[in-house]
Amino acid sequence: MATALYCAAMTIPGPNYVYWGGSSLYINLTSRCSAACTFCLREDGWVVYGYDLRLRASEEPEAADVIEALERAFLDGAPDEVVFTGLGEPTLRLDVMLQVIDWLRTRRLPSRLDTNGHAALLHPGRDVVGELAAAGLVAASVSLNAHDEATYDLLSRPIFTHAYRAVVRFIREAVDAGIRVTASIVEDPEIDVAAAAAIAADLGAAFRVRRRVPLGTQPDRLPRSDDSGQGFDSAQAGAAVVEGSSG
Ligand code: SF4
16 A cells, blocks of 8 residues: 655654554544553653654544544555554543544444553443444554553553553453454563463453563654554554564
């Protein structure tokens, strides 16, 4: 597929709602998050692949804004997938997400969510996974981030108590709903990788270890048409990682 050609070392000022990463299109809905991960790229600034991803509250897009940005991006070619990501937690904008997923479904474009898995805590009383599945979400990359709650709290610093339980439940419910799920961790000496992989397997999810990128060396170039398509899963969301090995 075709992607836009840009010059390296140029920053596209925000607000950016949609941006290319290899053959994927990424959607940036918010800069807010319910975690403060020790490895978050936000510690290193807001520019990823040359796009300034910072969104102030007044700049957060509505569904119509995202769809308009997608239609403009489609002029450069059809993406392999459209990913809800960014440097914040996309499910904070759940209703916008649902409208855009449904719009993508009607155009036969697969959608994926990069999430910290806190959605049930962010939207108590709603069946978030059921709503996402009903709208047509195809895949989800969920930041498991640890093999137990204590390590999760140490690394992810969530605003909720027992957030790890919510993450595990999100993975289980998404798998049961037929969403293709990958659970991920970022490489860290505190994490028992084998134990995390076993949890993912037990939940029926694929598993991925993401390589940590030292802060100060995050991707700052823009995607080019000859990119391999190795997207920086920025929202996983904003983790200081690039694609790592699969378990
Ligand atoms: S890595 Fe993702 S989940 Fe963690 S603080 Fe950053 S944006 Fe939030």
